[in-house]
Amino acid sequence: MKTETNYIKKHIGKKLFVVGAVAVLISSVGCEKFLEVDEPQNQISQSMVFKDKKLAYAALSDVYSNLRSNTLLNGGLAGVGTLMGCYTDELTSVSNQPVDFRSFYELGVQPNTPTVNTLWVNSYKQIYAVNSIIEGVLRSVAYLDESTMLQILGEAYFIRGLLHFYMVELYGDIPYVSTTDYNINQSVSRMSVSEVYLRIEEDLRKAETMLTDTYPSANRTHINRSGLRLSLARLYLYQNKWSEARNYASLVIQNPAYSVEQDLSKTFLKDSKSAVWQFMPVDAGINTLEGQYYTFLTLPPANVVLSQSLLNSFEAGDQRKVQWTKKLSNSQVSYSHAYKYKQYNKTSTTSLEYSVVLRIEEAYLILAESENELGNTGSALIAVNKLRTRAGLTALSGLSQQQLRTAILDERRHELFTEYGHRFFDLKRKGLLDNTLSPLKPAWQNFRKLLPLPERELFANPKLNPQNEGY
Numbered sequence: 001m002k003t004e005t006n007y008i009k010k011h012i013g014k015k016l017f018v019v020g021a022v023a024v025l026i027s028s029v030g031c032e033k034f035l036e037v038d039e040p041q042n043q044i045s046q047s048m049v050f051k052d053k054k055l056a057y058a059a060l061s062d063v064y065s066n067l068r069s070n071t072l073l074n075g076g077l078a079g080v081g082t083l084m085g086c087y088t089d090e091l092t093s094v095s096n097q098p099v100d101f102r103s104f105y106e107l108g109v110q111p112n113t114p115t116v117n118t119l120w121v122n123s124y125k126q127i128y129a130v131n132s133i134i135e136g137v138l139r140s141v142a143y144l145d146e147s148t149m150l151q152i153l154g155e156a157y158f159i160r161g162l163l164h165f166y167m168v169e170l171y172g173d174i175p176y177v178s179t180t181d182y183n184i185n186q187s188v189s190r191m192s193v194s195e196v197y198l199r200i201e202e203d204l205r206k207a208e209t210m211l212t213d214t215y216p217s218a219n220r221t222h223i224n225r226s227g228l229r230l231s232l233a234r235l236y237l238y239q240n241k242w243s244e245a246r247n248y249a250s251l252v253i254q255n256p257a258y259s260v261e262q263d264l265s266k267t268f269l270k271d272s273k274s275a276v277w278q279f280m281p282v283d284a285g286i287n288t289l290e291g292q293y294y295t296f297l298t299l300p301p302a303n304v305v306l307s308q309s310l311l312n313s314f315e316a317g318d319q320r321k322v323q324w325t326k327k328l329s330n331s332q333v334s335y336s337h338a339y340k341y342k343q344y345n346k347t348s349t350t351s352l353e354y355s356v357v358l359r360i361e362e363a364y365l366i367l368a369e370s371e372n373e374l375g376n377t378g379s380a381l382i383a384v385n386k387l388r389t390r391a392g393l394t395a396l397s398g399l400s401q402q403q404l405r406t407a408i409l410d411e412r413r414h415e416l417f418t419e420y421g422h423r424f425f426d427l428k429r430k431g432l433l434d435n436t437l438s439p440l441k442p443a444w445q446n447f448r449k450l451l452p453l454p455e456r457e458l459f460a461n462p463k464l465n466p467q468n469e470g471y
Contacts, residue, residue: 048136053148068279075289080421089309107443111455130156154210161203168196172450189463227277246370249363258360264323270354278354291341305335319392338418
């Protein structure tokens with residue numbers, strides 16, 4: 001603990017300025033166009049100090065609320081679950097309206113597509129907010145105890161790393177923003193993907209020294225060390241760092257606080273044993289955004305349905321298809337929707353489901369893939385069969401390394417569908433986007449493995465050029 005204390009104290013600023021309504025002020029500074037912000041006249045970000053821990057936690061809670069509702073992690077139509085599900089082979093758009101998820105489905109995304117800009121701007125607004133929190137906490141040694149400072153800093157570093165992770169996977173080379181300094185941010189340049197990965201790792205490893213496995217809030221709605229380690233395991237997996245991915249996934253699996261729910265209907269309940277980190281609905285009794293937007297009760301559906309490609313890919317008897325999808329039919333048409341979240345309308349004063357961002361099943365899939373790549377086929381089979389047998393399928397055996405690669409990718413597809421863009425990211429990192437999507441989407445071209453940078457941001461800051469290839 002002494003090391004963490006020294007880390008904090010050496011970053012303490014000399015100027016103290018007590019700010020009252022911190023969460024509101026942070027939100028107001030995060031302007032509409034992050035990389036084109038006007039210099040704050042009151043210089044809040046340069047002198048913020050949290051007078052007590054309630055103010056600091058209020059600012060952090062504001063960030064979590066925005067992650068759930070206003071960033072690419074939201075479970076509605078503007079989140080990566082829907083957008084990249086439409087972009088690949090998970091979801092089919094059935095809307096005739098000129099909405100953005102339709103352009104993702106039709107592969108018509110362009111630099112001036114509004115959602116491309118929204119994903120970028122809202123992510124960097126929250127990155128700005130966590131940078132404000134980090135800088136404020138590091139100036140608040142006179143007011144905050146050590147454990148509070150470590151907890152808040154650990155969560156903030158995690159969120160900063162996580163948002164940059166999703167951004168680099170969507171856009172490729174991006175700025176890694178780690179300050180609120182206007183003079184730096186107005187002309188920030190892009191970093192290579194490898195440089196961004198390194199910065200993410202630094203933030204997550206730093207946070208690992210600060211967090212514990214104890215949750216600072218009820219119902220696992222704030223990140224803890226296990227959630228951070230699962231994110232590190234994913235980061236290493238995406239870089240083919242198999243030993244590191246295996247080790248971090250194993251640490252999460254070994255934590256007795258988590259276990260795979262054998263009853264699939266319980267996986268997405270707020271008290272699920274498999275949940276590692278989840279978002280609380282905006283109000284008590286309100287359903288999740290996933291439950292609201294994926295579910296339809298009448299035909300024709302208004303927004304998106306599960307693709308036939310996904311539905312046809314399930315093995316016979318896979319209970320994930322039985323429990324996590326639902327079909328509606330009439331005399332003319334038949335459509336299926338994701339049914340992981342079953343609470344469509346407010347049914348009580350207490351929300352029954354929370355939006356699960358990280359869960360233990362992903363750790364088993366990471367363990368299976370990394371063990372297989374390390375040549376440990378037996379260990380990989382044990383991990384992947386943990387999920388298969390719980391889904392009512394026979395255990396795999398006698399597979400070659402390549403056969404098991406394919407099987408694990410299939411398991412990821414059937415376990416994680418419509419969850420935060422996993423399918424797109426998996427196909428992208430495996431180099432399978434072309435072979436998978438070309439037969440399904442005639443408009444597919446390889447350059448679409450990255451989204452375009454927002455046109456408005458390139459105009460505001462020419463240092464973000466060049467535009468991604470093909471746009």
